[in-house]
Amino acid sequence: MPKPGGRDGTETMVKRTSFAGDTCPIARSLEAIGDWWSLLIIREALFGLRRFGEFQNKLGMAKNILAVRLRSLVDHGILATAPASDGSAYQEYVLTPKGRGVFPILVALRQWSEEFDDNPEEIATVLVDRDKGRPVRKLELRAEDGRVLNMADTTLKPRPAPRRRSAG
Amino acid sequence: MPKPGGRDGTETMVKRTSFAGDTCPIARSLEAIGDWWSLLIIREALFGLRRFGEFQNKLGMAKNILAVRLRSLVDHGILATAPASDGSAYQEYVLTPKGRGVFPILVALRQWSEEFDDNPEEIATVLVDRDKGRPVRKLELRAEDGRVLNMADTTLKPRPAPRRRSAG
């Protein structure tokens, strides 16, 4: 069975496609956090988990997969390693500002489930305002002037060319 | 996509983990749209793409993968098939309300890239208010009374028990 370009040294790179160089910001996000586990790890990190064992225990995922994901998240600047806060020689994984910035994405995912899931009664938790203990509103997208926008009120424009600073 | 089930006793050596029965709404969302291509397909659908060939051409993905994804999205009620709008015998894939409800998730992903990407100058487009042509604000999370909340202002509570209708 001759396969195209097989044994002659020309390896066919059948890779999982990468969006790293894509100009679409959504694709670029997915490049960093667009897999099953990464967002769940970040979710747990937002909850305060820090140790390898904590993530592994809470998420019930294979240790090798967790290790790969943690490395990837560190590489992407979403997590950072730090010496353990309890004085031991172990290390911890803590969210960077970039990692904490994922919060709105998680809220959007949560609210989508709350609104459209076929069995919403199976959802165990509600995101509430800490002060009042009342559920939060749906995320709002607003114009510069404050008007609430829905999808039809928006459009995409090419990014304006970067303004060059005059010989700073 | 991972096989559904796994919680209902019909479990047959489930390999790739499924979050279908998870009580976390984020996991439930990821079950439906938590893979590389689904969100990009939805993005293109929001832009108006409808035909198999349009998706395949625009996203540059393998046809078999596209076919699997489209089927999955239809199964999840995110897309629906419809007779072609141009009168031909072909079919089209159109977003359901549930599919259009993904919009805020895409906005959140976009804004995360805009804020934290290492090379934001590579991002080609800006989401703007259609009326004014001005960039939109960051998504805002608000309390019931209108206060803008950040992550620290929120917490999770168990979902209140469903109110039972007074029988009869």
Next chain:
DNA sequence: GCAAATGGTTTTATAATGCAACCACACGAG
């Protein structure tokens, strides 16, 4: 009817995932 386009499926190869076993190091007790 025939060629080309459309919308897939099948085949085959590679990469990712998952489980279990293994291993290095830290730490505590003796």
Next chain:
DNA sequence: CTCGTGTGGTTGCATTATAAAACCATTTGC
């Protein structure tokens, strides 16, 4: 120091998902 245990991984191997390309059935244009 040595043993035993917990933590934090890595390594093999089997299974699954993804990918490219070939193939195929309809539909459309002519």
